[in-house]
Amino acid sequence: MPLWKRRPGRYRVLPLETPVRNGATLRDLLADRPLPDDPVLDQVPGDRRLAAIMAALNPADGAVVLARGHSGVATWADAAALTGSERPREDGERVRRTVRRAVDELRRRDGQRTDGPTGTWTPAQDGGFQ
DSSP, X not given: OOGGGOOSTTOOOOOTTOEEETTEEHHHHHHTOOOTTHHHHHXXXXXXXXXXXXXXXXXXXXXXXXXXXXXXXXSHHHHHHHTTOSSHHHHHHHHHHHHHHHHHHHHHHHHHOOSOOOSSOOOOTTSSOO
């Protein structure tokens, strides 16, 4: 029996190419419908190290870090300008140094852990592997 003719429970499974009305398909209706919590999920770091770094920053600096990840943003000054900084060059450099210090502190703490490996790969200071 084809998948679209099955009835799991009391519901039917329909292909995304099923016409709905006015020439639109189910795919057309679903593609333009963002989830209401998408902006929130975009701000949640999935990596433990990134979460620790973001926790060390104030909200304005965290916004610059998140802006640095956007496509088309090549420098820390560009990221600061994207967040509306009046002095993007100085603010971008300050955030870069703050992030670098937070990364160094996280590496130092990871080196002192006694409960075994962290479960995630972290780059060594000299560019090798740990």
